[in-house]
Amino acid sequence: MEKGTCRANANIALVKYWGKRDETLMLPQNGSISMTLDGMHTTTTVEFLPSLKADEVTLNDALLADGKEFAQVVEHLNIIREMAKIKTFARVASKNNFPTAAGLASSASGFAALSMAAAKAAGLKLNPQELSMLSRRGSGSASRSIHGGFVEWKRGEKSDGTDSYAQQIAPPSHWPNFRMLTTVVSTSEKKVKSRAGMKQTVETCPLYPGWLSSVNADLDAVRSGIKEKDFHKVGATAEHNCLKMHATMIATNPPIIYWNPATMEIIHLVQVMREEGVPVYFTIDAGPNVKVICQEENMQDIEARLKELSGVKNVHVCKPGGPAETLKEHLF
Ligand code: PMV
Numbered sequence: 001m002e003k004g005t006c007r008a009n010a011n012i013a014l015v016k017y018w019g020k021r022d023e024t025l026m027l028p029q030n031g032s033i034s035m036t037l038d039g040m041h042t043t044t045t046v047e048f049l050p051s052l053k054a055d056e057v058t059l060n061d062a063l064l065a066d067g068k069e070f071a072q073v074v075e076h077l078n079i080i081r082e083m084a085k086i087k088t089f090a091r092v093a094s095k096n097n098f099p100t101a102a103g104l105a106s107s108a109s110g111f112a113a114l115s116m117a118a119a120k121a122a123g124l125k126l127n128p129q130e131l132s133m134l135s136r137r138g139s140g141s142a143s144r145s146i147h148g149g150f151v152e153w154k155r156g157e158k159s160d161g162t163d164s165y166a167q168q169i170a171p172p173s174h175w176p177n178f179r180m181l182t183t184v185v186s187t188s189e190k191k192v193k194s195r196a197g198m199k200q201t202v203e204t205c206p207l208y209p210g211w212l213s214s215v216n217a218d219l220d221a222v223r224s225g226i227k228e229k230d231f232h233k234v235g236a237t238a239e240h241n242c243l244k245m246h247a248t249m250i251a252t253n254p255p256i257i258y259w260n261p262a263t264m265e266i267i268h269l270v271q272v273m274r275e276e277g278v279p280v281y282f283t284i285d286a287g288p289n290v291k292v293i294c295q296e297e298n299m300q301d302i303e304a305r306l307k308e309l310s311g312v313k314n315v316h317v318c319k320p321g322g323p324a325e326t327l328k329e330h331l332f
Contacts, residue, residue, distance in 0.1 A: 001122070002121060003121060003330050004045070004046050004047075004116070004119070004120030005044065005117055005326065005328075005329065005331065006044055006325065007044075008041060008042055008108075008109045008110075008112035008145045008325075009036045009037050009039070009040060009041045009148070009324070010037045010040040010041065010108050011034040012035055012037060012283065013034040013141065013283070013285070014033050014034060014035060014222050014237075014293075015031070015032050015218045017030065018030070018198050018245045019198045019208065020202070022161070025137065026136050026137050026139075026140050026161075027155075027164050028153070028155050028164065029155070030212055030215040030216075031154055032141075032144070032152070032153050033150065033151065033152045033219060034150075035151075035178065035180060035321075036144070036148050036172075036321040036322070036323070037318040037321050038172070038320060038321030039318060039319075039321065040097065040098045040109070041321075042096050042110045044093065044116075045330045046091070046092050046121040047332075048089070048090045049088065049090070049091055050088055052090070054089055055070075055077055055091075056090075056092070057074075057094070059095075060094075060095055072138065073092060073114065076137065076138045077092070080124070080134070083119075083124055083134075084119075090118065090121070091332065092117075094113065094114065094331075095331065096110070107138075107194070108139060108142045110138075110139070111135050111139040111145075112135045112143075112324050115134045115135040116131055116135075119131065119134065128146055128147065129165050129167075131146050131324070133161065133162070136165065136166075140153070141153075141194075143165060143166045144166045145324060146324050148172050148321055149168055149169070149170050149171040149174060150170045151169060152166065152167055152219070152223060153165070154167065169223060169226050169227070174320075175229055176296075177296035177297065178293075179294050179296055179317060179319060180291050180318045181294065181299070181303060181318070182291050182315070182318060183292060184289055184315070185263060185266070185311050186287070186288045186313075197252075200252045200256065201248050201249060204253040205248045205249075205253075207248050210244075211247075215241070221233055221237040222237050231279055232279065235293050238281060239281040239282055239283060239293075258286055259288055260311075262309065262310075262312060263288045263289075265310075266290040266292070266311075266312070270290075270292060278298055279294065280292060280294045281293040303315050
């Protein structure tokens with residue numbers, strides 16, 4: 001069997017996925033919309049080798065021992081082995097060019113790259129829709145990283161998940177001056193992973209029904225805002241959507257507060273800049289890092305002001321990025 005190597009970009013949701021209706025098939029309670037980030041990617045090589053007695057996985061050159069992360073990769077490889085009707089163990093090497101598990105969407109790029117590379121190595125020929133559904137099984141947000149530009153992951157209605165996959169709304173060339181500035185305020189691993197955080201929210205948060213009842217309007221606004229290139233509509237809706245999600249996180253029992261003081265500093269700065277007339281918004285995932293949404297013409301000033309904040313360690317500027325792709329050069 002051949003080696004498969006693929007690279008997938010991370011993505012950041014403008015309308016968030018928060019909560020599952022099926023834990024095994026990773027079916028979401030609500031649809032979501034994201035932008036794929038140019039230049040923040042995971043590269044993964046997979047080879048199925050008859051000589052191996054167990055799967056062997058390295059992440060950023062470190063061998064993953066028995067922990068949760070290793071178990072998730074093995075579980076995902078099992079799905080692919082079942083699809084390909086093989087029993088062979090695999091060697092997997094994966095590298096991120098950004099901090100892992102700090103709210104910078106490494107699970108999205110990671111499982112998209114793993115799905116595509118492993119499917120190729122197993123000899124499966126999957127179309128983008130099938131790859132999106134396979135990636136979804138590893139991490140919901142990974143379903144969106146198969147596509148470039150602006151992407152919608154449909155909730156779907158079916159219990160077998162065959163209508164829950166991501167589709168492109170618009171390619172990167174549609175809105176080339178849209179920017180996402182990912183600020184790094186912490187590179188440590190987050191305390192509560194999204195998987196556990198969303199489960200706890202669905203089970204214990206009294207505000208969760210309110211979240212669900214308002215998401216479809218946000219999806220309509222962001223989808224049409226992207227098509228019309230209406231920056232205010234997209235930014236304002238994305239910011240409100242993110243705050244509603246964090247309100248549900250904070251109101252779970254026990255509470256989950258992903259923010260730290262630097263998170264709050266950035267939120268305030270964005271509000272101050274907006275009062276000054278700068279078109280700028282923010283969104284935050286399950287971690288303390290803030291993603292600042294703006295357009296190219298305002299980017300340099302915004303970036304400089306973010307860097308002046310004491311809690312900001314780094315700022316990565318991302319344009320809309322391309323789809324997951326196969327590479328000829330392997331990691332081993
Ligand atoms: O699929 P996961 O486990 O990476 O969960 C993603 C959850 C959020 O990042 C908070 C929202 C989203 O839609 O990406």
